[in-house]
Amino acid sequence: MANELSISDAFKQFAALSPEKREAFVLFLENEPPLARLDSLIDRAAKKTEIRKDLVAAVLNGLSGLIAVVANNESLRRLMVSFFTESGENSPPVHGFDAQVDRILQCEHSIGLTAKAQAVMWGHGNVYSGSRTITQIRPLFLTDLSTNCREAVIVHDLKLQYRSNGSDVSFSLAMSFDQLGELEDAIKRARSKEKSLREYKAFQYLEDRDQDEGK
Numbered sequence: 001m002a003n004e005l006s007i008s009d010a011f012k013q014f015a016a017l018s019p020e021k022r023e024a025f026v027l028f029l030e031n032e033p034p035l036a037r038l039d040s041l042i043d044r045a046a047k048k049t050e051i052r053k054d055l056v057a058a059v060l061n062g063l064s065g066l067i068a069v070v071a072n073n074e075s076l077r078r079l080m081v082s083f084f085t086e087s088g089e090n091s092p093p094v095h096g097f098d099a100q101v102d103r104i105l106q107c108e109h110s111i112g113l114t115a116k117a118q119a120v121m122w123g124h125g126n127v128y129s130g131s132r133t134i135t136q137i138r139p140l141f142l143t144d145l146s147t148n149c150r151e152a153v154i155v156h157d158l159k160l161q162y163r164s165n166g167s168d169v170s171f172s173l174a175m176s177f178d179q180l181g182e183l184e185d186a187i188k189r190a191r192s193k194e195k196s197l198r199e200y201k202a203f204q205y206l207e208d209r210d211q212d213e214g215k
Helices: 007-015 019-031 038-049 053-064 074-085 097-104 108-122 177-200
Strands: 126-139 152-164 167-175
Touching (some): 007 053, 019 108, 053 108
Antiparallel strands (some): 126 152
16 A cells, blocks of 8 residues: 555554654553464554554554564664664654663563564465345346246355465355354354363463453
8 A cells, every 4th residue: 555654654653653652552562472373462552542543553563573583683673773763854852762662672572472473373374354134135037027926035145255376365155044054153163172172271372352442
């Protein structure tokens, strides 16, 4: 998208925020557990800090691929801090901003692990992104059209959207009532499997959404 912010431009706008908002964003990243998708982390950060979502997205997406490299490399981190906090000729440095950027660059747990979780999902090739159904009544006609039509079938068009090789793709399936039930049973079984796996508590399993939703 032409209007997408670069990470350097995002940090310039980040510097213009109030010190309180910047600190709230840093504290969020320092304390937030990783999620299964970057979009989920972006949504939650924007909601919790009340910072513009496009600004949050530019910072987190921009850092997702490099934070694992810089988080524990102090000399490289200093270079990145200098680059992101460099002010223009007529702009004085923002007090405390360099320290906040340095702290953000150390948030490998929230940003880095979320990015890795998303990469694992995307590594499967086709990743679900959305769905909807359209239900139609389709009348059936005899060859002799003068005969009144009383029969019809109900058809459910299931449209699935997914990401494939960085592109948005969709396709549709025509389904009957019974077939919808089969799909529902398969989904219920998958959810039961996840519930069973989570009960083992062998790992800290990542969530895929804001856990405050629906409360």
